[in-house]
Amino acid sequence: MTFKLASDAALLKPIQVGDTAAANRIFMAPLTRSRADADGTPSPLAAQYYAQRAGAGVIITEATAISQQANGAYLNTPGIYTDNHQLKWAEVAAAVHDAGGTIFVQLWHVGRMGHPEISGVESVAPSAIAADTTTHTHSGKQSLPAPRALEESEIRQIVDQFRAAARRAVDAGADGVEIHGANGYLLHQFLSDVVNQRTDTYGGSPENRARLTAEVVEAVSAEIGAGRVGLRISPGNTAGDIQENDKVSAYEALLNRIDSLGLAYLHFLINPADAAFGALRTLWSGPVVLNTGREVDTSFCQLEELADWGVISAAAVGRAFLANPDLIERLKEGAELNEPDVTTFYAPGPAGYTDYPTLAELSEASTSKSSPEALAR
Ligand SMILES: Cc1cc2nc3c(=O)[nH]c(=O)nc-3n(C[C@H](O)[C@H](O)[C@H](O)COP(=O)(O)O)c2cc1C
DSSP, rough: OOOHHHHTGGGGOEEEEETTTEEESSSOOOOOOOOOOOTTTTTTTHHHHHHHHHTTTSSSEEEESSTTTTTOSSOOOOSSHHHHHHHHHHHHHHHHHHTTTOHHHEEEOGGGOOOOHHHSSOOOSSOOOOOEEEEEETTTEEEEEOEOOOOOOHHHHHHHHHHHHEEEEEEEEOEEEEEEEOOTTTHHHHHHHTTTTOOOTTSSHHHHHHHHHHHHHHHHHHOOGGGGGGEEETOOOOGGGGOOOOOSHHHHHHHHHGGGGSSEEEEEETTTTHHHHHHHHHHOOOOEEEEEEESOOOOHHHHHHHHHHHHHHHEEOOOEEEEETTTTHHHHHTTOOOOOGGGHHHHHHHHTOOOOOOOHHHHHHHHHHSSHHHHHH
């Protein structure tokens, strides 16, 4: 596939998102790569992987657990709740900055999507309703067990763990954090009117279902400054067997409550043709980042149009960045894009992680193949 962005394309213009100056409006979407150590320390290759992609306006990292209990959806995902995790994230942030990029760490609690064989602890959720799905554990593919419904005092601890993880991320040198409120994980579970069956102040009305996400956003903003905080939401997305009969009201309540904080950005994972996007977009006065999700093929033509019209401030792109470390250069030149190899999305090691070639590497390889010395061999 190829797509050429004109030199005056909206997506190539710089943008200020909160405290961060992004060189362009094509952000790298968060991508779990399952290469962290078993204790959640980011992979020794993570600094190289992210630095290779520093051409993104903002790199949003893979989902990163805020506690041991927050982990458990997949094997070898990173955390940011120990000194060791923080030290490794500091290496990653420094490598990205040295390469001229910016980086937000995505903060994650998986809730009922966790498996005790991965996290080592019981899974928790708004209500004791299991997700009808499976995950790969050390002993193979397993169904997810029913979680335990959280006590109110535990919910306050989780808010505090998000706050503490954000502090660690910024102390490690990250430009900011993205709170993961999407894709069927804990915050999305609370927002849902189906899997959240609570009867206390965290369930029932849209305001109550939005309460946990709002409290997390407020606590993290108070800790590191709202200008360093992004939030990702995916209204109506069915990832992780999440269901929502009403995919607007809780988000409306959420955005009405947090819009005035002045966050760096709101990140929608949604098909822009979805009426929920139209309804919710108008409630947000700050920067809007859009990722069109896995069901819709990323169309740079459509994203450029939306950016040009001012519907979105920036686009977040996942698989194209995974396979093209120099994606921005390729879009500027209209060069052929490398295809992502799904078999190495979550496999260990450098293959499919740090070895996707740049245009410069490809042309070097083809020059050396056709050099007189090579031809003589
Ligand atoms: C390998 C892989 C890992 C992903 N991991 C995350 C993640 O950690 N956090 C998240 O919010 N979304 C995650 N996603 C979703 C992506 O951010 C994005 O929404 C999706 O890939 C669709 O965008 P694309 O078509 O540009 O790839 C992941 C997607 C893929 C393919």
